[in-house]
Amino acid sequence: xxxxxxxxxxxxxxxxxxxxxxxxxxxxxxxxxxxxxxxxxxxxxxxxxxxxxxxxxxxxxxxxxxxxxxxxxxxxxxxxxxxxxxxxxxxxxxxxxxxxxxxxxxxxxxxxxxxxxxxxxxxxxxxxxxxxxxxxxxxxxxxxxxxxxxxxxxxxxxxxxxxxxxxxxxxxxxxxxxxxxxxxxxxxxxxxxxxxxxxxxxxxxxxxxxxxxxxxxxxxxxxxxxxxxxxxxxxxxxxxxxxxxxxxxxxxxxxxxxxxxxxxxxxxxxxxxxxxxxxxxxxxxxxxxxxxxxxxxxxxxxxxxxxxxxxxxxxxxxxxxxxxxxxxxxxxxxxxxxxxxxxxxxxxxxxxxxxxxxxxxxxxxxxxxxxxxxxxxxxxxxxxxxxxxxxxxxxxxxxxxxxxxxxxxxxxxxxxxxxxxxxxxxxxxxxxxxxxxxxxxxxxxxxxxxxxxxx
Amino acid sequence: xxxxxxxxxxxxxxxxxxxxxxxxxxxxxxxxxxxxxxxxxxxxxxxxxxxxxxxxxxxxxxxxxxxxxxxxxxxxxxxxxxxxxxxxxxxxxxxxxxxxxxxxxxxxxxxxxxx
Numbered sequence: 001x002x003x004x005x006x007x008x009x010x011x012x013x014x015x016x017x018x019x020x021x022x023x024x025x026x027x028x029x030x031x032x033x034x035x036x037x038x039x040x041x042x043x044x045x046x047x048x049x050x051x052x053x054x055x056x057x058x059x060x061x062x063x064x065x066x067x068x069x070x071x072x073x074x075x076x077x078x079x080x081x082x083x084x085x086x087x088x089x090x091x092x093x094x095x096x097x098x099x100x101x102x103x104x105x106x107x108x109x110x111x112x113x114x115x116x117x118x119x120x121x122x123x124x125x126x127x128x129x130x131x132x133x134x135x136x137x138x139x140x141x142x143x144x145x146x147x148x149x150x151x152x153x154x155x156x157x158x159x160x161x162x163x164x165x166x167x168x169x170x171x172x173x174x175x176x177x178x179x180x181x182x183x184x185x186x187x188x189x190x191x192x193x194x195x196x197x198x199x200x201x202x203x204x205x206x207x208x209x210x211x212x213x214x215x216x217x218x219x220x221x222x223x224x225x226x227x228x229x230x231x232x233x234x235x236x237x238x239x240x241x242x243x244x245x246x247x248x249x250x251x252x253x254x255x256x257x258x259x260x261x262x263x264x265x266x267x268x269x270x271x272x273x274x275x276x277x278x279x280x281x282x283x284x285x286x287x288x289x290x291x292x293x294x295x296x297x298x299x300x301x302x303x304x305x306x307x308x309x310x311x312x313x314x315x316x317x318x319x320x321x322x323x324x325x326x327x328x329x330x331x332x333x334x335x336x337x338x339x340x341x342x343x344x345x346x347x348x349x350x351x352x353x354x355x356x357x358x359x360x361x362x363x364x365x366x367x368x369x370x371x372x373x374x375x376x377x378x379x380x381x382x383x384x385x386x387x388x389x390x391x392x393x394x395x396x397x398x399x400x401x402x403x404x405x406x407x408x409x410x411x412x413x414x415x416x417x418x419x420x421x422x423x424x425x426x427x428x429x430x431x432x433x434x435x436x437x438x439x440x441x442x443x444x445x446x447x448x449x450x451x452x453x454x455x
Numbered sequence: 456x457x458x459x460x461x462x463x464x465x466x467x468x469x470x471x472x473x474x475x476x477x478x479x480x481x482x483x484x485x486x487x488x489x490x491x492x493x494x495x496x497x498x499x500x501x502x503x504x505x506x507x508x509x510x511x512x513x514x515x516x517x518x519x520x521x522x523x524x525x526x527x528x529x530x531x532x533x534x535x536x537x538x539x540x541x542x543x544x545x546x547x548x549x550x551x552x553x554x555x556x557x558x559x560x561x562x563x564x565x566x567x568x569x570x
Contacts, residue, residue: 042535133493223550224568224570227570241498262569266481267468267518268479268522269468269524270469271470272479272515272524273477273515275522275524275525287520288518289519290520302564304519322537325537358552365540367541369541374541374547374550375550375551375554377507378504378551378554379554394539395537405490434563435535
């Protein structure tokens with residue numbers, strides 16, 4: 001008999017999310033599984049750069065810092081932890097995790113690692129086998145950016161995580177795993193779902209989508225924010241999964257936030273494409289089949305979910321170096337803050353030109369924050385705001401030009417119009433532009449490996 | 456016919472989708488959903504976001520959620536790490552659509568916000 005319900009919480013929506021999420025989840029109520037999502041599209045390339053400088057880097061170090069705090073509860077309560085914290089270096093992540101477990105004097109905790117998603121070194125071999133890795137955005141072949149490639153990872157599904165759990169892993173570390181698969185995997189494992197039971201796999205995927213951004217389904221980023229109680233103590237979401245594929249979304253008692261049909265629906269439409277076809281490596285989920293019902297306070301029942309056979313190809317997230325950018329900002333006080341800001345921006349580009357540094361119009365950005373930059377053309381700008389923030393940015397293939405730009409912002413304080421202040425944080429430095437290259441790869445070329453080791 | 460804002464009929468959320476953004480709009484009642492389906496054509500939404508969305512606007516429907524989903528192509532100044540814009544991820548586009556004006560039929564009952 002499998003347990004019912006299985007309690008799965010997501011404690012991290014991205015690399016940089018609050019450590020209080022997982023710390024509170026393991027303390028403030030019952031939990032069977034804790035999932036942690038660390039990877040955004042650009043995260044992998046940042047990690048790849050770190051790994052080039054240091055072969056022991058390239059994973060989400062936050063994960064280890066967090067484990068250091070929650071391991072005693074995790075061990076005492078037998079909570080299983082599933083995280084895509086491995087980044088481009090799951091092995092180094094495993095090493096750090098095992099060291100942390102030993103440092104805490106804990107025994108018998110098995111750590112599983114899923115690898116095989118990183119295909120950067122395999123691109124030539126796969127290209128020889130006929131894979132084009134054509135951009136899903138533009139249709140161009142990968143050869144166009146091959147020399148500038150920084151990272152290439154295939155999205156892995158729930159399968160290898162299930163394998164790690166079956167081998168007894170209490171902590172599972174993956175590389176580029178699809179976010180909802182972190183939540184789907186424990187359901188497959190606990191309920192022994194078949195890997196072609198599309199409706200159930202779709203249900204677990206929808207559950208994963210709802211909680212993948214943490215508190216964004218429990219009152220965070222919610223239109224009716226005034227109705228959300230105690231935002232500071234917002235409860236991270238918990239899925240109560242049932243063997244038949246239905247589930248409840250809730251949060252621990254006495255936490256802040258709000259879990260309603262509306263807060264859950266808000267998250268369902270987040271980052272949505274075609275709602276009838278939500279593609280993951282595991283299944284094609286149909287979001288137009290989802291039924292939401294408020295079943296009690298902070299408790300939403302989700303049912304009726306249908307799915308279809310998984311896609312034939314896996315998505316690849318590749319990235320390449322596409323030049324450099326920098327941006328700086330100043331605060332400009334009124335009167336005439338808008339007019340003075342425009343003058344400041346013109347002065348910067350005029351002075352750069354005098355020094356032989358020019359940026360084409362598409363390589364510049366001037367924003368006067370406070371005049372409606374987020375809702376340009378929608379909200380009328382204020383006539384004479386008491387102050388605004390001037391943001392100036394450039395991008396270019398030449399790093400030296402971008403750095404030169406960064407030295408022409410601060411001088412405005414003494415050689416611009418009056419009321420220019422707020423130059424803090426030092427000179428804007430050129431940073432690499434990591435461009436995204438989405439592509440597809442044949443499933444049979446991706447071989448995942450699962451290894452489980454005891455601390 | 457009288458005027459209403461989308462914000463009186465629905466709530467929303469937005470985020471990035473490649474070099475564009477997605478704007479999800481969820482109606483507060485069945486009647487409000489009917490109005491939004493008729494009023495929020497891709498053409499009108501494109502016009503509303505004219506200064507933001509440089510590419511085409513696509514629309515999808517999820518009637519079970521009373522939701523419309525709009526993809527605003529080329530609305531992030533390059534998207535991801537290529538963009539210099541403050542809102543490089545389209546996080547605020549959801550609030551932008553709530554300011555849009557639509558026409559509601561005579562006798563239309565304005566829905567109340569949740570709770």
